[in-house]
Amino acid sequence: MLKLKLFFISLFSILFLSGCEMIVFQPQGPVARSITELINWSLIWMGLVVVVVFALFGYIIWKYREKPENMDYEPPEEHGNTLYEIIWTAIPILIVIAITIPTVKTLYALEEVPKGYEEKEPITIHVTSADWKWIFSYPEQDIETVNYVNIPADTPVDFKLTSASTMQSFWVPALGGQKYSMGKMETQLYLVADNPGSYWGRNTNFNGKGYADMEFEVLAQTQEDFDKWVEEVRETAPELTEEKYEELLKPTHLGRMTFNKTHLEWVNHADPNSKTYTHPELYKNHGYRGKTFEEEDNYRNKNNQEHMNHDSHDNDSNDGHGGDHSGH
Secondary structure: OHHHHHHHHHHHHHHHHOOOOOHHHOOOOHHHHHHHHHHHHHHHHHHHHHHHHHHHHHHHHHHOOOOHHHOOOOOOOOOOOHHHHHHHHHHHHHHHHHHHHHHHHHHHHOOOOOOOOOOOOOEEEEEEEEOOEEEEEEOOOOEEEEOEEEEEOOOOEEEEEEEOOOOEEEEOOOOOOOEEEOEOOOEEEEEOOOOOEEEEEEEOOOOOHHHHHOEEEEEEEOHHHHHHHHHHHHHHOOEOOHHHHHHHOOOOOOOOEEEEOOHHHOOOOOOOOOOOOOOHHHOHHHOOOOOOOOOOOHHHHHHHHHHHHHHHHHHHHHHOOOOOOOOO
């Protein structure tokens, strides 16, 4: 018992002394609140299961413990209790159903504009992930940012996610759940910030040595401040060129950057026919620098060559018998 107490004291000390912030339990928008409510609902059921199982475990261990008066006791063979077996089979099924129904309903609801914001026009922001940076394109405002994104508070934001290279995972814990960004396809994520504030986001999908520092800031502003920021960018930021953009896509870490114009004018990475911007020769810190195959579909070519060599060997073997082997 003493060891158990020491374990829990140590665990709580580590959590508090490390300054651990449970951001997912501090939702700052309707999407995050839906996810937090779902997590809490699941925790209630999991806690109930743990309490009941441990209580039964302790009761059974105590009740059927070995005692001096039953040292030589041999229990008779008994048939299982059918009613009990039905009960302990049905209970887990009912618990799974109780968790599954709200989970499915919440997941489908998250694919739409959050409830209560249906009448508000969303702002569209294209998110392009690259090793190891986040690029945000505002097609309506015709501006682009790197490693930070400003949004108007109390307004739905339609994030359209894609990747210029490897697969990443876009996550802003205070505002919603994570969603993958993948090359030559597009995923969609709606988020809303209730109030102005600064929120931390990051990539949660391992995609190389630099992913740990692949973070960004979401700054929710009043509509007035957001409009003022957009005008300031238009007046002061340099224009994004295709050459500059291709330089940005190389696997590097960058600070914050702001541009006039967006790369959507010449490439949309969500298009299946778009150009690929990977640079395998630049991944020198992974032990394997990366290289492309010299021949198209090298794997098939290798198999065909082995197959042809095998057929040729069969022909040589059959020649002594006068056979005619035509191959496959």
